[in-house]
Amino acid sequence: MTATEPVVDTSTWGARHAHDPTAVRDDDGVYWLFSTDAYADGPLPRAGVPIRRSLDLVTWELHGWALDGVPADAVAWAGAEGLWAPDVVRVPDAVEVPADQRWRMYWSASSFGSRTSAIGLATAPHPSGPWQDRGLVVTSRHDVDGPNAIDANAVVDDAGRHWLVYGSFFGGIHALELDPVTGFVIGSGGRPRPGPGLLLARRPHAVEAAIEGAFVLRRPDGGWALLSSFDSLFNTYHLRVAVGPEPVGPFRDLAGRLATDVDADPVGSVVLAGHRFPGGPGRLAPGHASVLTEPRPGGGERHLLVHHVRDAADPTQHEAQVRRIVWTTTGWPLVAAQPWAGPLEQDDESTWPASTAGLAGVWEVVTYDRGDVLTEAVPRTVTATELDGLVPLGSGRFTWNGADSAAGATVEVVVHPSWDAVRQRPALSFAAIDTGTGVVTVGTQVATTADGGRP
Incomplete structure (x- = not known):
């Protein structure tokens, strides 16, 4: 020097x-x-x-x-x-x-x-x-x-x-x-x-x-x-x-x-x-x-x-x-909502959600409909009734035929364990892509229905 x-x-x-x-x-x-x-x-x-x-x-x-x-x-x-x-x-x-x-x-x-x-x-x-x-x-x-x-x-x-x-x-x-x-x-x-x-x-x-x-x-x-x-x-x-x-x-x-x-x-x-x-x-x-x-x-x-x-x-x-990068069933890479937490991560995909059980609750959600802005996550309450349209495909993969999707399009979803960096605790996260619009949405569950609301 x-x-x-x-x-x-x-x-x-x-x-x-x-x-x-x-x-x-x-x-x-x-x-x-x-x-x-x-x-x-x-x-x-x-x-x-x-x-x-x-x-x-x-x-x-x-x-x-x-x-x-x-x-x-x-x-x-x-x-x-x-x-x-x-x-x-x-x-x-x-x-x-x-x-x-x-x-x-x-x-x-x-x-x-x-x-x-x-x-x-x-x-x-x-x-x-x-x-x-x-x-x-x-x-x-x-x-x-x-x-x-x-x-x-x-x-x-x-x-x-x-x-x-x-x-x-x-x-x-x-x-x-x-x-x-x-x-x-x-x-x-x-x-x-x-x-x-x-x-x-x-x-x-x-x-x-x-x-x-x-x-x-x-x-x-x-x-x-x-x-x-x-x-x-x-x-x-x-x-x-x-x-x-x-x-x-x-x-x-x-x-x-x-x-x-x-x-x-x-x-x-x-x-x-x-x-x-x-x-x-x-x-x-x-x-x-x-x-x-x-x-x-x-x-x-x-x-x-x-x-x-x-x-x-x-x-x-x-x-x-x-x-983490997660892959949809049709091979599209999506990026996790939460940063990687090393040994705190649950990495065995066979243990990832295989059904909609436990998915109802409050999620904080970010939709990347534009890339050139900073998007604030918004809370969204997901009910058990809404989850009826979510079809499990194994190892955290789901597909959803939503009324707001384009004709013939589906939403491909991956639900996986993560570490909530704000609350410093384990939490489920998801990443999803609408095959009609190409828009990606990610989010983290902050409360389940059993919790009786947000913590």
Whole structure:
């Protein structure tokens, strides 16, 4: 640390100041969180991608930084003062790489509002490091039409092909095929490659082409989901989803609209946006999400959304949060109303509600009919009579043919155990999507009929 660098007590950070986060789990079950070089209270204490460590995805401690500042070639190309939006992945065992290159980090270098950017690669034997910079992978110039070379997401398709999904504002979301062995763009010889590659999603210039932070997630029963962040990073940021047959698309929403169709904007269902539950803090502009996929105790996989969110009372303050992803019977990913509570979570889906018993009562409900506003949760009393139309499908899944749904449409519902972050107690939560409108609603039960009303 030089004399001009600020002195910051990073031991108190926890999940605070973690922006554009991604989390991985090592072979010992320890979690590692990587994020943008961001500090909400002033100048960066240093650059090089902060690394946090956790045993439960709830309590985080700063472990250090991955790299010793911004690599020289990134400074030369983009003039970057920090690194953004790292994506960290483990190279599959089927790919023969040196032991010290089993883990890859794709980082971004740019400056706000500029398309002169670069995505670089670093490798390590373990998420904790040591990380070694390998150079620039994809580049872009501000005066050249095309995607902005930031916000990388590395994904392997069902055929074993490796892809780099990337892009932010300006030119939309694209994908380039990677060499599985080197991690660089295929055919590039390990040299930086300009885009664009295959177009996956875009938005019109009338809204500043405001789409970024894409993450492509494998669906449990086949196909892929594209999660991406829309609108302004500072206040209207929110997360939308579309689905497709391959990680490179084509991606469509429930109405069948293509994610590349600028005339249909905005495409996709809002699955997470600004919200507030009574008695709790306002959660503003959640987004730039990644997904941690890991084995579920007892078998199967669980998917956990890792994202940043701002404090509505002071939007300069941001932190990382983790939330459960639940899947409808038709394979749409929805995001839990409550943050992940680690060992307090009930994770065995076979024990999730199998009938409507216990579902009557008072629920605090958020409807994401718009993504660019902070929505206040409202109480709704659900009666046993209303639940007569809810058809159980097993493991917390239900379908409902409601009178207010479009003709032929249904509402797909997932009810699951959660931890009420406001009341600090176990509670049922739900996430639902109307297949006619694509609108998502989430909520948490705060009182059952047997309680005689709200506590």
